[in-house]
Amino acid sequence: EAQVTQNPRYLITVTGKKLTVTCSQNMNHEYMSWYRQDPGLGLRQIYYSMNVEVTDKGDVPEGYKVSRKEKRNFPLILESPSPNQTSLYFCASSLRAVLSYNEQFFGPGTRLTVL
């Protein structure tokens, strides 16, 4: 089944404890992206990747890191989480990076709480 998977689905952690949220897609997609969803703000892009070893900042990159060593994986790293990073996070992928009309496929989401 074609899908985007994220792990973990739920995570409660404490301020300053490094964490990684994994994202994997099995559709051989070029483009991958991370968004955070907050009430009243919709989804905002954190980082995106056009292909392996090519990543760039989105609208809200502060406090996050990413890497794209393999085409299928795009982990999101919080080196020192803070309470303002409490949010619902979505990974998404798309077949081609530069076609604006392509559909993006979303993972099920990771709900992160930082105490």
Place this chain on the structure above:
Amino acid sequence: GNSVTQMEGPVTLSEEAFLTINCTYTATGYPSLFWYVQYPGEGLQLLLKATKADDKGSNKGFEATYRKETTSFHLEKGSVQVSDSAVYFCALSDPVQGAQKLVFGQGTRLTINP
């Protein structure tokens, strides 16, 4: 910069009512427009899209027409069902920006009562 504005929710309707969720946008180029739907506890999934002016996207009884003159992409459905209860997001992707970046509206929560 690019932006999307949706009507504020929540919206509550009775089954079989007519639905309109307004969406307007601001973009520098000629964007593609999308409606995504998020059912409870799930990720977003594409509902419909339109890639140029006057295109109409449709799926599952929902429709939206790309209106360049009014910079709008309103979502409509003639007769809603309880199963349509979800959060709906309007979004655009602007090719001028190069990469395929989606800009989302704030989302509209729709509840349909039996």
